[in-house]
Each structure stands twice: as C-alpha cells, then as structure tokens.
Amino acid sequence: MDRFLRGLARFTDGYLKSLPLMGKARPGRPNQALRLTVAERRTVADDVVALRLVGDGPLPAWQPGCHLDLHLASGLRRQYSLCGNPSDSTSYRIAVRRVGPGSTEVHALEAGSTVTVRGPRNAFPFVAEGPVLFVAGGIGITAILPMVLEAHRRNLDWRLVYTGRSTGSMPFLDELPPGADVRIGRTSDLLRDAHPDGAVYCCGPTGMLAAVRRDFASKRLHFERFSPPPIVDGRPFALELRRSGVTLSVPADRSALDVLRDLRPTVPYSCRQGFCGTCEVGGVRICVDRPTGDRLVLEEL
Known part of the structure; x- marks a missing residue:
C-alpha cells in the first residue's frame, strides 16, 4: 500500500x-x-x-x-x-x-x-462520493476539514470521527458541521460507522493510521501520514557519491537520505515519503528510492 x-x-x-x-x-x-x-x-x-x-x-x-x-x-x-x-x-x-x-x-x-x-x-485526493467516513487525529483535521465540508455541502452520506487529547488541543471545532463525532482522549472503535462498501479518509498520527489500516482492509482506504512509514522490505546497498568520491553503506532498514544526512546534515528534505521532491538528486528521490541492484550512484554529489 x-x-x-x-x-x-x-x-x-x-x-x-x-x-x-x-x-x-x-x-x-x-x-x-x-x-x-x-x-x-x-x-x-x-x-x-x-x-x-x-x-x-x-x-x-x-x-x-x-x-x-x-x-x-x-x-x-x-x-x-x-x-x-x-x-x-x-x-x-x-x-x-x-x-x-x-x-x-x-x-x-x-x-x-x-x-x-x-x-x-x-497527494491525498478526495473523490466526492458517499458513503464516506472521515477520521482525523489532532492536527490531521487540517487535511480532513475541507473534505468534510464538501461532503456536507453535497449532502453525501458522511460521518466524521475527530479525536484529540483535549478540546484545547483540537483546532477548528467551531467549523465542524452538525453530526461530527468529537472524542476526547478516546481512539477506540474508530471505524464503527464505516460502511463496508464505503470509503475511509484518515489523517493523523502513526498509531491511528496503523489501527485504521489493520481494521479496514479495503482498497477504498485513503490516508495521509505525518511521518514516513518504516522500511520493511529494503535491502542493503552502497550509495556512491560520484563527485565526492565517497561511498556509504545503506542498511536494509534505512534510506539513502538517512545515511547521507549522517555525513551531510544540511542535505534538504521535507516529506520523507517520496512526493514533495525536495530531496531529489538527479531524478532520484533519496528518501524512498532504492536501486534494483546493490549500488546507487548519485552523479551530482
């Protein structure tokens, strides 16, 4: 996924x-x-x-x-x-x-x-079709709120579950349409109102995303991460910086970006998930791309 x-x-x-x-x-x-x-x-x-x-x-x-x-x-x-x-x-x-x-x-x-x-x-497109369940955790409401308001405006069959540590930590409570399920400190049973043939849009912390992905095994699950997913299927490889003449070892559970920043802390990055392009070097997005073989060569570094 x-x-x-x-x-x-x-x-x-x-x-x-x-x-x-x-x-x-x-x-x-x-x-x-x-x-x-x-x-x-x-x-x-x-x-x-x-x-x-x-x-x-x-x-x-x-x-x-x-x-x-x-x-x-x-x-x-x-x-x-x-x-x-x-x-x-x-x-x-x-x-x-x-x-x-x-x-x-x-x-x-x-x-x-x-x-x-x-x-x-x-990178998180909303298809305005119902039934749909929105799940937001804390600041994740920023991505979800425009979707909810659009669904409400279109009279779609929608539900929203919005969780947070306290009401003081939850932005835009005053902008939610009627019917929103606001939960303080309780993140269980997030998918209670999910329609088996509907879609789920989720944005929030890693633990919330993991729970939703585990409990809603559907191709109609859409989510946005706050942090990059762990590398679970990687293989170790050599990262060659051609211009510098330096070769670094990238282990199976780390990215080329992680290892390169150990050497050069000022290397730019942002999303760490492969979509923003900030860390792209010579067409390679070093936060996510891995070679098919055992060596990745960056000509520009």
Missing part, C-alpha cells in the same frame, strides 16, 4: 489537471513559486496557529486534500495542508502545530511577513 501511494503521489499532480474534480478547482503547477504575504495570524488551538496567505491577485485553484510546500527563510521546506475554502481564490489558509524547527519558524511569522510557497499539489 505504501509503495502504491508513493507512485500515486508522483503522478497525481499532472493527472488531476485533466479531471474536473467536484466540477471546478484544479491544482496549480506543483513547481510554481509564489511569494505570499501573511494577511492574518490566529491561534486556533494549543500550540496551533492558522495563517491566511494572500498574493497580488487570484491564487491557483485547489481541491480538498491539497497542500502547499513552504520554503522557509532558514532553508527548511515543509508541507502543510490547505484547510480553508477552495472557492476562495483570494487567499490560502494553513494551520501549523509547533512540533519542531520548521513549525517553530512558521509560528514566528507575523501579519505582514512574506513566505515563498510552491503548489498547490495533491
């Missing part, structure tokens, strides 16, 4: 441009750089801020499930789900929980700050 999703993520941007998803919005070119301004900064939960970003004119269209690549002043790149209204072409909204250096840098942005973004791109 993870290998399939990595492949899906790579062609989704181009494929979706040919589809009238939900009758209108299409994502912008994934490599289109935009210089946007923070028009509003608002605290929406404990350690979570929502930023409204505007440009000089209409922004590229997007669908539920899309995210932006933020290029931060430090050189870090991070992806954040668009969680506003797709019909609003004047602004984008993202919400960010402070959990590391990238998100801490985002939290330091104020109204009037500028930021470079690329996208929107979609």
